[in-house]
Amino acid sequence: MKQTVLISGAAKRIGRALAESFAARGWEVVLHCNNSREEADILSSGLRESFKGRRFPVVMADFSSPEKAAADVFARLSELGVKPDALINNASLFSPSTISETTAELLRQQMSVNFEAPFMLMNAFYHSYGKGSIINILDTRVSHNRSDYAAYSLSKRALMELTRMAALEWAPNIRVNAVAPGAVLPPPGKEYSYLSELAAQTPLRKVVEMEQLIDALWFLLSNSAVTGQIIYCDGGAHLNL
Ligand SMILES: NC(=O)c1ccc[n+]([C@@H]2O[C@H](COP(=O)([O-])OP(=O)(O)OC[C@H]3O[C@@H](n4cnc5c(N)ncnc54)[C@H](OP(=O)(O)O)[C@@H]3O)[C@@H](O)[C@H]2O)c1
Numbered sequence: 001m002k003q004t005v006l007i008s009g010a011a012k013r014i015g016r017a018l019a020e021s022f023a024a025r026g027w028e029v030v031l032h033c034n035n036s037r038e039e040a041d042i043l044s045s046g047l048r049e050s051f052k053g054r055r056f057p058v059v060m061a062d063f064s065s066p067e068k069a070a071a072d073v074f075a076r077l078s079e080l081g082v083k084p085d086a087l088i089n090n091a092s093l094f095s096p097s098t099i100s101e102t103t104a105e106l107l108r109q110q111m112s113v114n115f116e117a118p119f120m121l122m123n124a125f126y127h128s129y130g131k132g133s134i135i136n137i138l139d140t141r142v143s144h145n146r147s148d149y150a151a152y153s154l155s156k157r158a159l160m161e162l163t164r165m166a167a168l169e170w171a172p173n174i175r176v177n178a179v180a181p182g183a184v185l186p187p188p189g190k191e192y193s194y195l196s197e198l199a200a201q202t203p204l205r206k207v208v209e210m211e212q213l214i215d216a217l218w219f220l221l222s223n224s225a226v227t228g229q230i231i232y233c234d235g236g237a238h239l240n241l
Contacts, residue, residue: 002054004028006077006084008063008121009091011036013185014137014213016043018088021214023047023056030082031058032073032091057082063091063117064109070120074128086133086221087125089118089159092152094187099150107151114155115162122166122176131173135220136163138180138230143238156180160230167228175227177220182208182234203236 005022009015010031016039019029029047033040037060044056059076061069077084093113097106122134141153142160160178167176182202186194199207216233220226232238 002026002028003085004030004082005086005088006030006032006059006073006121006125007088007090008032008117009034011040011043014181014210015088015090017210018090018214018217019043019047019056021218023051023054028054028082029056030077030080030084031056033058033060034062034091055080063113066112066116066120069117070124073121074124077128083129084125084132085129086135087121088217089121089134089136091117092137092156094149094152096149097151098147102151110151110155111158114152115158118159119162122162126166126170126174132175133221134166134174134176135217136160136176136178138163138178140180140182140232140234140237142180142230143232144240163230164228171227175220175224177226177228178230179213179216179220180230180232180234180238181213181216182232182237184208184210184213198237199235201237201240202234203239206235208233208235 005027007015007019010019011033019031022029031040040058044058047056057080059073061072063069093110136159138156138160142157163176163178183195183198195207213233216231
């Protein structure tokens with residue numbers, strides 16, 4: 001039977017690559033976006049063209065208001081008659097700031113988008129369906145104490161703890177896992193050299209390929225013996241403490 005996944009932040013970059021990979025594996029994909037409606041619609045129509053008989057619906061929500069966003073997304077799923085088997089929390093905000101530079105507003109934004117919205121979506125998934133699989137996209141930064149992206153790193157750490165806690169609370173019906181990637185794509189405005197410079201500092205000295213990130217995610221999704229697991233797909237960067 002066809003399975004369905006809800007992917008947040010699916011219009012561009014890693015989220016888009018995940019959406020294409022699920023589509024190619026026969027899944028129906030619900031594409032969440034916030035500002036990138038046009039890109040999401042273009043992706044949806046391209047996928048509909050390539051994979052006939054599937055809808056690839058787009059749902060919009062701003063995770064700055066996490067409770068409303070989760071309620072809106074799940075109301076829309078219900079209207080569409082779609083019941084996802086899996087939830088991928090991929091959307092995120094990546095704002096540079098040390099602890100001393102972090103304003104209350106920046107902290108609130110980072111925590112809302114990267115932690116509270118996934119928290120609310122996970123809860124809505126649990127209450128709506130009661131079974132399935134959740135994968136949270138973290139960052140290798142959860143493993144160290146560098147503070148150049150302090151609020152971002154803390155929000156991802158909170159999401160890591162939530163991953164483990166929810167895995168225990170919701171077993172055996174929902175498995176909850178996470179992937180913690182190293183640099184896969186340069187942030188907007190930065191060149192590929194940004195990645196190669198970061199990769200040169202990792203034990204394996206290689207940029208993480210998108211396919212390698214996707215493989216890690218598929219392992220977590222397909223292995224029914226695994227829950228509460230964090231896979232670092234980062235060239236060993238998390239070992240550089
Ligand atoms: N890029 C990397 O190399 C890398 C490395 C380590 C970890 N990660 C993690 O991997 C995931 C994907 O990375 P990425 O670089 O592809 O992410 P990204 O481009 O920075 O962001 C992904 C999406 O998040 C959505 N988003 C941002 N603010 C939002 C809001 N207020 N409400 C709802 N959605 C919002 C955006 O959707 P719209 O465009 O529709 O607004 C955006 O397209 C993230 O969780 C990131 O932390 C990435």
